[in-house]
Amino acid sequence: MPIREKSKPAKRDRVTIRTVAAHAGVSVAAVSKVMRNAYGVSESLRARVTRSIEELGYRPSRTARGLRGRSFTIGLLLVDIRNPFLPEVIDGVNGVLAPSHYQAMIGVGEGRMQLETSLIESMIDYKMDGLILVAPRLPTEIIAEFAGQVPIVAVGYHDGKAKTFDTVNTDDQQGAEIAVEALLKCGYRDIEMLSLGAREGHKVSVVRQREIGYRRAMLRSGLSSSAPISHIPVHSPKREEAMRVFLARSDRPRAVFCWSDLDAITLLSTAAEMGVRIPEDLAVVGYDNSTTAALSLVNLASIDQSGRELGEAATRTLLSRIEGRSEAEHLLLMPSLVRRKSLIDSL
Structure with a gap:
């Protein structure tokens, strides 16, 4: 009996951004805006494009994005991963990035200036589109130099006079x-x-x-x-x-x-x-x-x-900077007290 050759699965054509646009019945520019979470995108357009991306299994090429000048990655530099406050900040960042098709890549500077500098340089070398620095130890002039190469938002860094990068803080x-x-x-x-x-x-x-x-x-x-x-x-x-x-x-x-x-x-x-x-x-x-x-x-x-609100505000601020805003923004959020048993109400 002749051996039947195992049938090979049909080769699937590569899905591109143009494929998604045609499937959704919109322009390539519209798909790009949805993916960048650009300002002014309606919920109906976002839903239509997102549905097509999911149905087609579209997975953008990060290499191609980098060649076009955008990688859709955000560098998130943390001062110390052991601080229980920081997961809330990370959740806030990821919550804003989720519908935008950006992804965050995390580095931990351990409160050491030399390591922070090295990590920021690596993030720039990997063509990340912007950086969020949480409680950096670097002086303003060094952060300003890096901000000349990539959009930067500093969290937990009270320099309201910075011209080339943004800050988001609690008061x-x-x-x-x-x-x-x-x-x-x-x-x-x-x-x-x-x-x-x-x-x-x-x-x-x-x-x-x-x-x-x-x-x-x-x-x-x-x-x-x-x-x-x-x-x-x-x-x-x-x-x-x-x-x-x-x-x-x-x-x-x-x-x-x-x-x-x-x-x-x-x-x-x-x-x-x-x-x-x-x-x-x-x-x-x-x-x-x-x-x-x-x-x-x-x-x-x-x-x-x-922390979640700080992460959200920092991410929205960074995305607007990536989209072309040039004037520095310095946001200050208001804190509040949560009373618990370590604080007695009366002596």
């Missing part, structure tokens, strides 16, 4: 003031701030902005002469040891404002180990309103700066 000074005012309203006058080491931040960083807000609120309440700031090291085990020293002090304050939930949650854990009751012995307010802060065993009062 960190206002957030710190809200925290202090909440403690004052509860009757606390002995309030201290737990902050990062003086060499770990720069004048436009969120930590320094929160220190300014803390001092301003204390000054307004007539407590400027007793507005101490304790600086905690970044790395273990010095970080945890510094918190133990703080909690064991004979002059320990009755209330503390922590620059971040990252340190506030560690402080709560250390306090539990040492038998310091929260909030009976020490009231604590953090910053970020991370998902961990809301856990019942943590119950940390915290300033909410809506």
Whole structure:
């Protein structure tokens, strides 16, 4: 019996953007606008083009896009992946990018200027269409140089005078003031701030902005002469040891404002180990309103700066810059306090 040759599947013609346009009954330019999430695209047009893309299985060639001057990739540079606040920012970025056919590629700078510089250069070399830098350590002049090559939005970077790149921030000074005012309203006058080491931040960083807000609120309440700031090291085990020293002090304050939930949650854990009751012995307010802060065993009062909203705003700002906007934008979002059991209502 002759061996029957196995039939080969029919070769499928390559689906191009023109194929999608013809299938959807629209122009190639219209398909391109939908894919770029361009301003002014109607929902009906978006739905029609998206349906054709799904039915045809269209997968744009990133190589071809790069040759035409656009890769439809966004570089997202994070300062530290261990911070529980950052996943919310990432979710916000991805939520805006999803309907636009852009994708985010993530790099982690670890708070080191040399690594940040190297990652940004690599993202530019890979022809990414724009970059979102979250809490970069680089000085303004270096970011401005990079912004001459690729659109950039900096998050957690308070430089409202930047001309060549955009910034999106929560009003960190206002957030710190809200925290202090909440403690004052509860009757606390002995309030201290737990902050990062003086060499770990720069004048436009969120930590320094929160220190300014803390001092301003204390000054307004007539407590400027007793507005101490304790600086905690970044790395273990010095970080945890510094918190133990703080909690064991004979002059320990009755209330503390922590620059971040990252340190506030560690402080709560250390306090539990040492038998310091929260909030009976020490009231604590953090910053970020991370998902961990809301856990019942943590119950940390915290300033909410809506990481998702920051990510969304930064992405929309970057896409508008990619589309040709040249004038710098500096957005400032308003924070709020989420009250939990680490902040007692009355003494």
